[in-house]
Amino acid sequence: MGAVLSFRDLTLGYERHPAVHHLAGDVTEGALLAVCGPNGAGKSTLLKGIAGVLSPLAGRIDCTIASRDIAYLPQAAEIDRSFPIDVYDLVSMGLWHRSGLFGGIARADRARIEQAIATVGLEGFENRPIGTLSGGQMQRTLFARLLLQEARLILLDEPFTALDAGTVADLVALVERWNGEGRTVLAVLHDLELVRSHFPQTLLLARQPVAWGETREVLTTPNLSAARRMCEAWDETAPFCAPEQAA
Numbered sequence: 001m002g003a004v005l006s007f008r009d010l011t012l013g014y015e016r017h018p019a020v021h022h023l024a025g026d027v028t029e030g031a032l033l034a035v036c037g038p039n040g041a042g043k044s045t046l047l048k049g050i051a052g053v054l055s056p057l058a059g060r061i062d063c064t065i066a067s068r069d070i071a072y073l074p075q076a077a078e079i080d081r082s083f084p085i086d087v088y089d090l091v092s093m094g095l096w097h098r099s100g101l102f103g104g105i106a107r108a109d110r111a112r113i114e115q116a117i118a119t120v121g122l123e124g125f126e127n128r129p130i131g132t133l134s135g136g137q138m139q140r141t142l143f144a145r146l147l148l149q150e151a152r153l154i155l156l157d158e159p160f161t162a163l164d165a166g167t168v169a170d171l172v173a174l175v176e177r178w179n180g181e182g183r184t185v186l187a188v189l190h191d192l193e194l195v196r197s198h199f200p201q202t203l204l205l206a207r208q209p210v211a212w213g214e215t216r217e218v219l220t221t222p223n224l225s226a227a228r229r230m231c232e233a234w235d236e237t238a239p240f241c242a243p244e245q246a247a
């Protein structure tokens with residue numbers, strides 16, 4: 001399998017302050033990769049860089065997948081739930097890449113939307129405004145939208161945070177299904193047991209990469225301690241590419 005993503009001495013950050021520093025490596029097609037690390041390690045920043053929301057300060061990301069084939073699910077806190085839209089319409093947005101913003105929804109599309117809503121266990125919620133959903137119901141709705149997107153590269157930022165065990169199990173099963181279909185999935189996760197059980201590969205980040213490879217070889221006590229130390233020692237005001245921060 002070839003690389004779908006290549007990081008070339010990548011630095012991402014905000015207002016010239018790096019948040020992810022000197023990242024290099026490849027993500028192969030069909031990978032199921034967890035991105036782990038302490039708070040502030042740069043995990044969300046990396047996903048934003050891959051999704052094209054944030055441009056590199058230095059280095060680059062080579063991606064062989066067209067942006068229309070990339071799906072990005074931000075952290076729940078970043079999603080505006082006050083937007084007046086119901087479950088059905090939010091899920092149907094997963095077809096936008098096919099139908100266009102103002103394209104009509106054909107009968108076959110309606111069947112697919114209903115099927116996606118049923119797959120995530122939300123039958124009967126079609127007309128509910130998203131602002132009235134519980135956190136778990138909202139996340140199921142967003143996964144139904146992802147189902148319709150049929151993206152080749154799926155980026156998930158803390159997709160299982162604050163969800164009950166049943167919801168997590170259902171959504172993990174969807175992630176595994178996507179991966180079984182050959183899609184590449186990157187997920188930012190804090191639950192290391194979940195990562196060990198379901199994600200074969202892990203990138204451990206602490207502004208810089210600490211380790212990247214087989215999950216059992218990455219999530220070791222020494223690596224996790226090093227990541228904690230590196231994040232604690234990080235200077236938030238470090239200038240762009242300060243030599244002492246270089247890998």
Ligand SMILES: Nc1ncnc2c1ncn2[C@@H]1O[C@H](COP(=O)(O)OP(=O)(O)OP(=O)(O)O)[C@@H](O)[C@H]1O
Binds near residue numbers: 019037038040044236
């Ligand atoms: N919009 C922004 N403007 C300025 N700094 C930012 C912005 N977003 C994130 N940062 C900073 O970038 C650094 C990395 O943040 P990021 O959100 O990528 O970390 P994270 O690993 O996803 O953390 P968490 O586990 O807490 O979600 C932090 O120091 C954060 O304060």
